[in-house]
Amino acid sequence: MTTTLTEIAANKCFGGWLKRYKHRSTSLDCDMIFAVYLPPQAETQKVPVLWWLSGLTCTDENFMQKAGAQRIAAELGIAIICPDTSPRGLDLPGEHDSYDFGSGAGFYLNATQEPWKTNYRMYDYVTQELPGLVMANLPLNGRESISGHSMGGHGALVLALRQPDRYSSVSAFAPIANPSNCPWGEKAFSGYLGAYRGTWAQYDACKLISTRQSRQELFVDQGEADNFKNEQLKPEQLQAVCAEVDHPLIYRSHAGYDHSYFFIATFIEDHLRYHAKHLFNRAE
Amino acid sequence: MTTTLTEIAANKCFGGWLKRYKHRSTSLDCDMIFAVYLPPQAETQKVPVLWWLSGLTCTDENFMQKAGAQRIAAELGIAIICPDTSPRGLDLPGEHDSYDFGSGAGFYLNATQEPWKTNYRMYDYVTQELPGLVMANLPLNGRESISGHSMGGHGALVLALRQPDRYSSVSAFAPIANPSNCPWGEKAFSGYLGAYRGTWAQYDACKLISTRQSRQELFVDQGEADNFKNEQLKPEQLQAVCAEVDHPLIYRSHAGYDHSYFFIATFIEDHLRYHAKHLFNRAE
Numbered sequence: 001m002t003t004t005l006t007e008i009a010a011n012k013c014f015g016g017w018l019k020r021y022k023h024r025s026t027s028l029d030c031d032m033i034f035a036v037y038l039p040p041q042a043e044t045q046k047v048p049v050l051w052w053l054s055g056l057t058c059t060d061e062n063f064m065q066k067a068g069a070q071r072i073a074a075e076l077g078i079a080i081i082c083p084d085t086s087p088r089g090l091d092l093p094g095e096h097d098s099y100d101f102g103s104g105a106g107f108y109l110n111a112t113q114e115p116w117k118t119n120y121r122m123y124d125y126v127t128q129e130l131p132g133l134v135m136a137n138l139p140l141n142g143r144e145s146i147s148g149h150s151m152g153g154h155g156a157l158v159l160a161l162r163q164p165d166r167y168s169s170v171s172a173f174a175p176i177a178n179p180s181n182c183p184w185g186e187k188a189f190s191g192y193l194g195a196y197r198g199t200w201a202q203y204d205a206c207k208l209i210s211t212r213q214s215r216q217e218l219f220v221d222q223g224e225a226d227n228f229k230n231e232q233l234k235p236e237q238l239q240a241v242c243a244e245v246d247h248p249l250i251y252r253s254h255a256g257y258d259h260s261y262f263f264i265a266t267f268i269e270d271h272l273r274y275h276a277k278h279l280f281n282r283a284e
Numbered sequence: 285m286t287t288t289l290t291e292i293a294a295n296k297c298f299g300g301w302l303k304r305y306k307h308r309s310t311s312l313d314c315d316m317i318f319a320v321y322l323p324p325q326a327e328t329q330k331v332p333v334l335w336w337l338s339g340l341t342c343t344d345e346n347f348m349q350k351a352g353a354q355r356i357a358a359e360l361g362i363a364i365i366c367p368d369t370s371p372r373g374l375d376l377p378g379e380h381d382s383y384d385f386g387s388g389a390g391f392y393l394n395a396t397q398e399p400w401k402t403n404y405r406m407y408d409y410v411t412q413e414l415p416g417l418v419m420a421n422l423p424l425n426g427r428e429s430i431s432g433h434s435m436g437g438h439g440a441l442v443l444a445l446r447q448p449d450r451y452s453s454v455s456a457f458a459p460i461a462n463p464s465n466c467p468w469g470e471k472a473f474s475g476y477l478g479a480y481r482g483t484w485a486q487y488d489a490c491k492l493i494s495t496r497q498s499r500q501e502l503f504v505d506q507g508e509a510d511n512f513k514n515e516q517l518k519p520e521q522l523q524a525v526c527a528e529v530d531h532p533l534i535y536r537s538h539a540g541y542d543h544s545y546f547f548i549a550t551f552i553e554d555h556l557r558y559h560a561k562h563l564f565n566r567a568e
Contacts, residue, residue: 011542011544011546011547012507012509012540012541012546012547012550013546013547013549013550014549014550015550018546065349065350065545066349066350068352068355068549070546070549070550071352071549071550223296225296256296257296258295260295261349262295262296262297262302262354263295263296263297265297265298265352265354265355266296266297266298266299266354266355
């Protein structure tokens with residue numbers, strides 16, 4: 001371990017270790033915290049990693065506290081890393097005024113508009129800077145899969161669709177699948193990327209699928225009682241575009257389940273086993 | 285469902301339902317909230333219940349969000365009920381001044397001192413009023429086991445030791461095992477029960493064990509890296525008194541584990557399976 005990462009917390013959990021690290025981010029120009037669960041296997045060998053991207057208002061902590069994923073990660077021998085959801089410690093004008101824009105709502109993109117463009121570069125942070133740091137400092141073998149929830153489900157789909165050969169597998173819970181056409185996405189993209197919608201497409205899973213650049217299978221779980229489903233998440237649009245361009249999609253709709261972590265906790269085991277299948281079977 | 289309980293939240297989880305109810309408590313003279321997880325089996329039959337008593341600063345929510353117990357409860361067909369940890373909505377003098385006394389710190393006892401004695405009657409609430417309410421209003425079959433963490437581990441042990449024939453089984457995570465002889469317990473018992481230590485024994489697991497009133501087996505898990513172990517929890521005293529009077533005790537010490545919910549999450553499955561064995565095998 002170099003001094004690049006400062007360990008700020010460590011809890012033993014299912015035989016492995018949940019740790020939180022603080023570091024100076026050059027891409028975001030602020031101090032950031034992320035969480036990593038290292039399964040017991042990581043004490044003697046390098047392990048693959050599942051990136052988990054969280055939703056609006058979350059930090060690195062929510063998934064680790066509420067999803068119950070460590071049990072299965074420990075069994076399978078997979079590390080999990082949860083980045084934060086936006087730059088922190090800044091006080092840009094209006095940054096903390098709403099739950100769906102600014103702090104806690106980075107949308108995993110590189111902003112182009114003032115005053116956001118200097119710091120709000122979460123796409124670079126989660127695809128380049130943070131992977132570089134953890135691969136150099138933690139017992140990881142370089143294989144990566146990615147998943148996330150809501151805004152983080154959007155992030156997972158977008159990151160995988162834009163880098164078709166990078167992740168062994170990708171999944172999402174209740175992702176914001178078509179942000180160009182929902183209030184959350186329109187607010188975020190207008191603010192971070194500007195009014196011209198042509199630049200939005202690079203961060204919109206449905207638009208990216210329609211380009212046919214990636215053929216990677218998408219695994220998506222959605223609760224039918226999710227209050228945000230129709231207005232914000234647009235799973236029907238995701239299904240439609242996948243059908244249109246024949247993009248491989250496993251889409252599961254779950255009666256009675258809402259948008260909460262109780263939904264994620266119920267189905268996270270299926271996702272981890274799906275990712276394990278791809279992480280451990282991928283050709284060297 | 286009578287109008288006695290007002291449902292304020294419902295989340296589908298592992299095929300069952302997590303619900304939060306609000307009700308007027310007569311024993312505490314205030315409005316209270318509790319959480320219940322009803323496993324899928326409860327839709328067609330009455331099920332047994334595990335009472336979970338939480339620790340200092342907790343509400344009805346912590347265990348349900350962080351322990352990952354619903355998965356196993358759903359498999360086993362056991363309901364879980366989490367009461368709150370103190371009366372709420374009052375503003376008694378000094379009630380909110382510290383994390384280890386007053387609100388969030390009811391210690392599952394009936395206070396005898398002013399200004400606490402009117403409202404701080406958590407022993408009556410969790411042994412009588414709340415069980416009466418839930419047995420009348422929820423699909424429960426009357427069989428009960430009990431568990432808890434820290435202050436709630438103290439509560440679970442005390443409630444079971446004082447009512448030897450009531451609970452099918454009892455367990456605890458890192459309980460405050462000898463509160464008469466630790467700072468948390470001395471502060472709470474002095475404030476709620478007064479300076480005379482003779483009255484404290486009725487709420488002290490070690491003292492109750494030494495009376496030999498109960499012969500019920502106790503199942504206790506303790507983390508060796510728990511910061512509170514030596515000063516507040518006194519597991520050695522628990523082991524010593526059980527050995528002295530030959531009280532049945534399963535005591536497990538876990539290297540590296542601390543006082544957090546990550547410790548509880550790791551071992552809650554063992555506790556639920558232990559309770560299930562007793563809840564379903566108990567003679568009618």
